[in-house]
Amino acid sequence: MMEIINKFKGKGFKLTPQRLSILKFLDGNTSHPTAEDIFKALKKTHPTVSFATVYNTVQALRDRGELQEITIDPEKKHFDPNTAPHHHIMCTACKRVEDVFADYSSALQLPENVSKNFAVSGNHVDFYGICKKCRS
Template sequence: MRELIAKYREKGFKLTPQRLAILNFLDGNTSHPTADDIYREIKKNYPAVSFATVYNTLQALRDRGKVAEITIDFQKKHYDPDIRPHHHIICTECNKIADVFQDYSEALRLPYNIKGEFQSTGNHVNFYGICKKCRNLSRYVSKRENKKRRTKLCA
């Protein structure tokens, strides 16, 4: 925790107890939480914390390059404290987000006609699919529903 505090203080980041709680929550977090997720969690120990404090802290961290802001569904922004270059895979059933550490730079070259119009500064790929937990749940539900149907047909 001391390293975390020192890291942000040297960047001129004012550290209130609420901000420390937010930083602590984000440190090593791989769940890609939304501001609302963070707010609900922090509020448990800091009942006076406001959503604005959480949101403003996230924006300050984003502006300093300490968290990545990820737009998955255009309704909610998710925050990723792992700022190393990487991509994401999103479950279309439960919205779980997982990191994909694979370099696709060579495969994602801009077509020649666009290169003249844009100077590329990076890329990001979102993969979509159904996570193992949801696939297993789906199989369980399907088996249960099939059993009900068979029971009705056989009765």
Template sequence: MKEFRRLQIKLTPQRLAILNFLRGNKSHPSAEDIYKAVLKHYPTMSFATVYNTLEALKSKHRVKELKIDSGKKRYDPDTTKHHHILCVKCKKILDLHTDFKLDVPEELTHGFELIGNSIEFYGLCRKCRKRH
């Protein structure tokens, strides 16, 4: 649909399926999560297509890759500025919509041209706290 036309990438049923799964999704899924979910409705989906599509969406800033969960990438369709909390036990990720001011003094940037930043919080979610 016109959404994809705006993205300047080809509209395919596979991509539509992935985008539909991601739309409004707050679970911060991994590539595997996406693959498994979309597979149900689209049994010929391949892993390569998931990665291809994520790459396309990433390059169009329609999805953000999170590095918070070491070992695997997690994806977030919400590209507005916000941060995350990871439960170190169950690996659940929740959003944290607050704005933090991070002013870096020029003399500490080592000559870097700063592009962006990300803030992650680590903790124990309610369920995992109960389970001791």
């Protein structure tokens, strides 16, 4: 928690109460919240917040490399404060997203016809399936 806050001292990032609340919510959060999830959580402490505050903060964090945008869900973006390289799996029934910690980097070689045309900056692996809860 302290680390997160300290990361934003200086650098033209103002640590407002709203942002502090968002940072607290995100810190160590592995639930892969959507903008709406963050908005709802923030409303508890700041009933008058606007969605713009959520998107502003999310964007500021993304720009600083402190928040990852997850595209696994075709319906909406999810966010992940864990910026270490890792992957995800989504339950196609309940839409929940979970982490997959595995290092596939050495296996994911691009065919030459592609690698010669791209300066690759990253990759991610998305898995889809049905979770235990949704089967029972």
